[in-house]
Structure formats: C-alpha cells, structure tokens
Amino acid sequence: MNGILIAAVLVLAVLAVIQIVRIYELSSVIREEDTALPTPEDNDRQGFWMLVFGIAFIASFFAMVYAWMPDTLGLPASEHGPQYDNLWDISMGIIIVMFLIVQPVLFYFAYKYRGTAGRKASYFEHNNKLELVWTVVPAVILAVLILYGLSTWSTIMNPSQENEPIVVEVYAQQFKWTARYAGKDNDLGNANVRLIAGTNALGVDTLDAKSADDQVTPEIYLPVGRPVVFKFRSQDVIHSAYMPHFRAQMNCVPGVPTQFQFTPTVTTADMRKDADMVAKVERINAVRAKAGKEPYVFDYLILCNKICGAAHYNMQMPIVVVSEEEYAAWIKEQKTVAETL
C-alpha cells in the first residue's frame, strides 16, 4: 500500500514538473526569448545568490567552528601532543586564512562581474608578475610548513631513548586487542602465530627464556610520565592502533612488525577532571540518558582504525594512565606467562 502511494506521489511530482517546464517554455516563446541562454535578469539573480551563498558559507563555517569545536578531541595527553597540536594550529591557521580570502573573493567576483548587456570583458590573458607572485608566495609558505612539519615528524618518530621505555606488545585480532607486557627484563619473548594453541592465544614461544616473565593483559595500564614503546602485531588482517588522545597511530600488519613510542602525560583521573572533558561528557550523557543508556565515563581508548571486518566498528581497548605507584601495584597483580602456560 505504502509503495503504491509513494509511486503515485512520485508520478504526480514528475507530471507537475513537466507542466511547469512546459508553461515556462511556452510563456518564454511568447516573450520571444531564447529559453536556454541566461538573460540579464538571470545573471542578476544568480549573481545575487552567489553573493548570498558566499556570505552564508563563511557564516556557517564560523557557526560550525563555534558549535562543534568543543566536541573535538581537546587536550593532548602525551609529551609530543602539544607539539603536534602546535603544528596543527599553525597549519590550520594558514589554510583557514587562505580559505577566508579565496572563497569570499570567488563568490564576490561571481556577483560583481555578473554579465550585463553591452559590456565587454577585459582581455587580460596573462601577467608574468602576478603569476610569479602566486607561485612564489605559496612556495615560501609551504617551505615553512614542510620544514616545521618534518622536524615535528622526526621528533615523534625518533623519540629519545634516554629514559628506558616500557615495552608493551599490542596484539590485534578480529575483533579485539590484547596487551603483553615485557615483564621484569623489559624484553618480549618471541612469538609466532603457528604456536597459537589452547590458552596460548598470542602464540608466545614458551621455550624462549625471555617470555617467562611476560604478562598478558586485557587492558593497558601506563605510568604517567614514563615513555612506553608499543610493539604491534596482528594475527589476521591489517588493523590500526589509533590512540587519538595521545596523537598516536600505527598500523598492525600481519607479518610486518611495527612500533610507536610516546610518553603519556595526563592520568585518566586528571583527564576526567579536565573542565572541557567534563562538559563534553555531560553532553554525551545527556544524549545517552535520552536513549536510556547507562552513563559514559571517560577512558583513553585504542580504537581500530583500519577496516578489518564486520565488527571493525567495535574493536577497542581502554588505556588507563595512572601514577607510578598505582602502576607498580597493578603490574604486580598480572600473571606471567610462566604462571599461566
């Protein structure tokens, strides 16, 4: 029944449009104009709308920034985070300035130079000086961005080894994460998917002496202020360990080991008290309350950020950043491979 109704409405709509087009064409035949070419009134009208659009576009850009920026990530929680954000702000600043110059000019020109009868456009086909200016100016700006970007990139990718980082393996599989701490020796034992059997879900090589003190855990605890190096392994397809609050991401590729090092700087407890975060969590919980869901509590997460199959959208693991003492207490509780296998 619904289907028939919808079809009927569609048919009627099409008929209505046909009629309107007909009438419009007939009336313009009477007015003896070429219906398809823009008339001066068309140019006026469309030029005007271009101007309106330009203004509305820029206005809605600011409205979106105002309304939605508070819902974005906020405070970075890693040592390199502020550097990342700084590079971000500068690059973003530059492109927003460009955006705010070029877009208004474009729509203004579309309005200002809308066609009028009896005017001839200017025959202006090139000007080497102008073209040089807008080749060189972007080149200089980009040179700055490239240099600054590359120096940030190299700080992030070549972190200091002065303070020995904690080694944690992050193990990805469809559709869950598991962590393996390197234990007292801070050295991970060998592992291979061919050794996966029974409770040895990560294929840890128990014959390797280094593996005895490894600790396999369902979540990650990190002491604040200590560097950590994540070694990524995947057992099946490509996943990506995305830790947005720490400005960190690395693919987990079967057969190809990868790693990423950073230093967390804000504990989970402190982040939960951060004013922006509190406000954001309140907004989230307002939505959840309406939907009858239990309240959300902030946690750092590793999200999977590479399509990996049906439950890709629901593959995450909490990271809990705690004080040195809390970490020491927690890690002591975790069973070693020697104890479990």
Add this chain to the structure above:
Amino acid sequence: MAAEAHAHDHAHDHEHHDHPAPNFWNTYVFSTDHKMISKQFLVTGMFMGIVGVFMSMLFRLQLAWPEKKFAILEYFLGKWAPDGVMDPNMYLALVTIHGTIMVFFVLTAGLSGTFSNLLIPLQIGARDMASGFLNMLSYWFFFASSVIMIASLFVETGPASGGWTIYPPLSALPQAMPGSGAGMTLWLISMTLFIVSSLLGSLNYIVTVLNLRTKGMSMTRLPLTIWAFLVTAILGVLSFPVLVSAVLLLMFDRMLGTSFYLSDIYMAGEALHYQGGSPVLYEHLFWFLGHPEVYIILLPALGITSEVIATSSRKPIFGYRAMVTSILAIAFLSFIVWGHHMFVTGMNPFLGSVFTFTTLLIAIPSAVKAFNYLTTLWKGNLQLTPAMLFSIGLVSTFVSGGLTGIILGDSALDINVHDTYFVVAHFHIVMGLSAIFGLFAGVYHWFPKMYGRMMNKRLGYAHFWITFVSAYGVFFPMHFLGLAAVPRRYYTNAEFGMFDNLQDINVLITMFAILGGIAQLLFLFNFFYSMFRGPKASQNPWKSNTLEWTTPVEHIHGNWPGEIPEVHRWAYDYSKPGLSEDFAPQSMPIQDGEEATGH
C-alpha cells in the same frame, strides 16, 4: 601531422565505400563513432552514478539512526537487513561498492570516457578517434565490467566489502569476511576488464591528440580541455598497469596459494601456510595507481571548467601557459606522492619525510590554477549558465578540499587524522565534489552538442543550488567528526559512548545527503526530457571559440560535412580588442587591425 589530418580528409571522401549502411546495431549499439560512444559512456556512467549515490543514502541512514528500523532497507537489502536493520557486513559492502563505483565507474569512465570521446576529435579538428574500433571495444569492456560489478551485488555471500582499496589479507582470505569470497572474485574480474577499457581508451586519446590535429592546431593552441584529457590519458597508461599487477598478484594469493601479500596469519582456528609476503607491498602497488587516479578524476574536470569559465566569462583563460605547466607539474608529481597514504604503515620515517615533501609541492601548481581561475573571473562579463555555476562551484570545492590536503600531506599531522572522517571530508570535497561538478558543468555545456537540444535552465539552476548547498552540507561537517577522532568505515558510532555527542552532526549530514540525492532527480528529468523535448539548439549557443561548435547540429559521421576547418588562433580570444564580436572562433583568420597575441 597536418599531412595525416589531410590524408584522413581524403578518406572521408570515400567514406561510403568503407562504412556499412547505418542500421540500428551499428548506429546505437556497436557504434565506432566517437560521438555515439561518448553518449554511451555518459548514460552508463549516469546509471552507475544512480546506483552509487543511492548506496550512500542507504548507509547514511544507518549512520544517522543506527538503532532505527527502516522498511526500505529490508526492501532493498533483503536478508542483509533483517527487520530493517542493516547487517555490518552489508554496511561495509555498500561503502566499498559505493567508493568503487564513484571513483572508477562514474568519475573515471563516466567523466573521462564521455568528454574525451566527445571533445578530442571535435576540438582538435579530427574526423574521429585514431581507432574507432578500439574505441568501441573500450566502451564494451567498460560495459562488461559494469555488468559484472552490478552482478556482484547479488552473490550469496555479498559483494566485495574490504573497502575500495581492498587491502589484503582482508580481501585475500574468504575466511576474513563474507565479502571476500565470490564477491571479491567478481570485483577483481570487473576491475581487470575496467583497466583494459581504460587502457584502450587512453591509448586512443593520446594517439589522436598527437597525430590528428587539424592544420594550424599547434599544441599551444589546444584548448585546455584537450590538454587535460591528454595528460589524464598518459597518467592512466602509466599507472593502471601497476594496478593490474597488484590485482594479479592478489588473485594468485587467493587462488594459487602464493604468499605475495600474506604472512604469519592465524584465522578461523588455524595457522595458514602463507609465509614471507607483505601487505605493505600491495599498498605500494595500489597507491602507485591510487594517487594518480585522483588526478585522472580531477584533471578532466579542471579541463572542462577551464573551458566553461573562459567561455562564460567572455574572457581568455588567465595564464594559459601557466595552466598547461601546472597540469604537467601536477601529473608529474602525482607519481611520486603515493606514500602519503601510508604514513602510518610503519614505513621508514625518512621515506615519510620524502613523501611529505613531494606531496606539499603539489600545492603550488594547484594554487596557481586556483588563482588563475579567480583572475579569469575578474572583470569578466559572466554569463551565469548552469554550467558556469557548477564551474564556480568546482573552484570553490577544489580550494576547500585542496587546503585540507596540506594538513593530510604532512606526515606528522596525518598520524592523528589518517583514516578518520577528516579524510573522508577531504577527498570527497576535493575529488568527489569537484569532479562531479565538472561532470555536470560538462553535461550542461555540451548537451546541445550531444543531443542538438538545450537543457532547461530553470531546472538547471534549481539543481545546482540544491546540489551545491547539500554537497557542502554533507561533507563540511565531516571535518569536525574527524577532529573528534571518528574513524571511517565504522558501521555505527554509537557502540561505545565516546562519540554520542556527535549524533546530531550525523543526522544533519544524512538529511543533506538525502536532499542532495533527491535533487539529482531534477537533473535526470531535465536530461531525458530535454533530450526529446528541449528547444532546438543553435549551432553555437554559447558563442564559443572552439571547433566543436563549427560542426552542424545534426551529428554526421566525420563531423564536418566539407573540409575540416583550419585553425588560426588559440581558443581563448574572447572580448579581444579590435574585434566587433566578443568571441573569435579558432577557425577565424586574424583580422585586419587585430593585434597578434602570440598564440
């Protein structure tokens, strides 16, 4: 060159000897006439476009209201949407096929296939493509590939679902997801045929442009459309074969048990035998095509708008040589930037630095193009046709989307937005919207040439404004989702609390997507109605300079009834001082008292 064009001229005199009498089959189906082939590409591309856009509306419904039941979903998706709730596998399948269709079928074949075919012979003054037969084959390979892609939607285990980039192992192992079974096999076959089609077309375009230009049509007098099509074809010929090798090796891994891309895999309860391969190798091969591919999509659109903007501004395109140089620079650079898709694959950080450098360089020729467009509008006498509106829209989206490329091309910054909705926003705006707008601009502008009738301008205006507003309405907010770290290819953002505050944004996006989708009915209606009932077109309705407007309105085989016109000037003598009209067709000799401008 001129001699060859001449030889072809003579061939034309004997046309009736070597062409069979026209009948339905060789006129409308197995035609070797570039004009008919161009229409075939257009209509097939439009059909695929309807499918692709419709899919995006279905999965947008899911993203806006993940918990709601929609009867329409069950109606279209059947067992993949039991009780009107979409299955996650189907979500991924829709996203994958949507991406594949839009990128390859609509904006590569649909755009380039249509306009390269239509305009190359007409604008360079040739009777037809160098090889009409290969041209026909190119279309039919494309057709077969489309049929197979559509057929893959109906296989039992669902179509390919590993994303349009089909990274192995996900795409290599049927155990990894249902879509990696028969659906993926069909996807690979379809894409292989597609590549054959693209290569046949591209080779033809290159040979035609280089060899069949009419007398006087030097390379520096070529309209920018032709430059764009030529460079696009070269890009295609150099990059698509690499995709063939990537696809072939993937097929070997799937069917013969080789390990090009696979190693150390444990799946469905057993360790697999694959050893020693690397998925990263696939990523390199894929993006070696993948990045040039975005310019294969974009350049023809830029070529089309260059033409439309100059004609409708009644002004020469500003900085013709700079425009050609930037097309060439962009094309060259596009081969050495593929690594910017792989900053977080664990590749050597030094390599990341190199790719950052080359990628950000592309911003320079792109900026030159944008500024040259603006200057072309400056002091013009803008005829705001629907084609012109879409061209202005393209300049806007090209700028908006290009600027965020400066963020994503920076390896350091990419770390935190890679594979988020920020990327989805970026590539849809810079490539998707720009190219779609270029396609629409082209259709509105050359419809009179294709069908001898005019499209309705009112409907065109309505179509433009609704499309333009909803296009930005869909994709601009996605930047903010990305800044909130929403990953792409997520079936829902409501599974854990982190993104619940963004649900309103998702609803807004979906509303605009539905509005924008529905607005395309205005275009479809206008297109088919005008094809039969539109007012008859005059020979040169837009008072344009290029050669296609010197051919008769009724299509004839060989394009010009008599001699092919000789070319005396470049394509952009609009509003030239010393001439009475505000345009000067390329075939018009330099007049007394007219200043020669060096083209």
